Amino acid sequence: MEIKSLLIKDTTKEERIRIVQEGLNQCGGACDFCNGCDNLGGGSVDAFYEPYIIGEKELRQLNEEYRSNSGMVK
DSSP: OOOOOOOOOGSSSHHHHHHHHHHHTTTTSTTTTTTTTTTTSSSOOOHHHHHHTTSOOOOOHHHHHHTTTTTTOO
């Protein structure tokens, strides 16, 4: 199923879960404590995207927070 928009208003929770999973699986490995995305072993990346999945923050907002925080997931 192709998703045309990543916005919360245009997606279901299940679609947002799939969007995050597909985005995090680009390298084919597990994300926790991986430093492949410059997380420097800094925690659970999938938990970082929970606000998007549950509809509290847009994906773009979370990615901007990630970048402004020197690429560290807290």
